[in-house]
Amino acid sequence: MIPESHRDLLDRPLLAMLGTIQPDGTPQVMPMWADLADGLVRVNTAVGRQKHANMVRNPHVSVLVVDPDDEFRFIEVRGDVVLITSDGANEHADKLITEYRGAEHVPTAPLSETRIIVAIEPRRVIVNG
Amino acid sequence: MIPESHRDLLDRPLLAMLGTIQPDGTPQVMPMWADLADGLVRVNTAVGRQKHANMVRNPHVSVLVVDPDDEFRFIEVRGDVVLITSDGANEHADKLITEYRGAEHVPTAPLSETRIIVAIEPRRVIVNG
Numbered sequence: 001m002i003p004e005s006h007r008d009l010l011d012r013p014l015l016a017m018l019g020t021i022q023p024d025g026t027p028q029v030m031p032m033w034a035d036l037a038d039g040l041v042r043v044n045t046a047v048g049r050q051k052h053a054n055m056v057r058n059p060h061v062s063v064l065v066v067d068p069d070d071e072f073r074f075i076e077v078r079g080d081v082v083l084i085t086s087d088g089a090n091e092h093a094d095k096l097i098t099e100y101r102g103a104e105h106v107p108t109a110p111l112s113e114t115r116i117i118v119a120i121e122p123r124r125v126i127v128n129g
Numbered sequence: 130m131i132p133e134s135h136r137d138l139l140d141r142p143l144l145a146m147l148g149t150i151q152p153d154g155t156p157q158v159m160p161m162w163a164d165l166a167d168g169l170v171r172v173n174t175a176v177g178r179q180k181h182a183n184m185v186r187n188p189h190v191s192v193l194v195v196d197p198d199d200e201f202r203f204i205e206v207r208g209d210v211v212l213i214t215s216d217g218a219n220e221h222a223d224k225l226i227t228e229y230r231g232a233e234h235v236p237t238a239p240l241s242e243t244r245i246i247v248a249i250e251p252r253r254v255i256v257n258g
Contacts, residue, residue: 015200017146017193019156022207026189027148027156031203060155064146068197071144074160078151 001122002036006075009065010036013099018043019062020054028054033096034063041077041120044093046113047086055081061120073129079122089115130251131165135204138194139165142228147172148191149183157183162225163192170206170249173222175242176215184210190249202258208251218244 002010010016016034019027030051032043041063045052055061059081067073093115094106131139139145145163148156159180161172170192174181184190188210196202222244223235 015195017158019148019158019191021150021154021156025150025154026207027150027191028207029146029148029158029191029193029205031193031195031200062148062156062158064158064160066144066160071160076158078155078157 001125003127006127009067009075010041014065017064020051021058022054033100043118044089044096044115045118046115055118063120070129076126077122078124079120081118082121083119084116086114086116089117092117130254132256135256138196138204139170143194146193149180150187151183162229172247173218173225173244174247175244184247199258205255206251207253208249210247211250212248213245215243215245218246221246
């Protein structure tokens, strides 16, 4: 469902704006690191954060990535959380840190928090530009 | 309610990520131009667009602006649409175009669409960095 024309926006280390629904039904938008695997958009967060709680309660999300070189070029993936797992989540976090910040930022000490992968299946994709 | 420490993110011509609620209750996130006036966050759109319809139906929105020089520095304004008006909306659109793209991009021909100002009153503000 991700068109080749805009796939680069999800493959490149660009900030993804994740929209979730708060307990009171209002929207929340947070910047996230994201990647694409087997047609799913993946973000990485930690157990207990507000956005984690939101996605457990309400799996409907939206992920927007805008091209930093052309703000009229963007992809919005509206979809549903189909998997939340800690399996491989530390390795996934390390992969994202390496891509977004550089390998020297990968933590060497054990993490104090439980990382999770959140996998989002696209339901509708909007592209522009 | 907008802290001085992060007010620049709304004053500078930075892309604002607007989260709204779709008719089916799922989130939508779109890039917008925005400014700040009298404590309200203002965006400019046109009558009939999906995000306009969303905000008429459900006034709860979220506006996220991330510092392009430091992605860990951001402001999220969760709030409610308190005004949607066409009064002054063409002039407001021209102001935003001038700030975001340059005065040479201001249209000289009459617009084919009805521009509207959407004013958002902050309910809760989250800052980071």
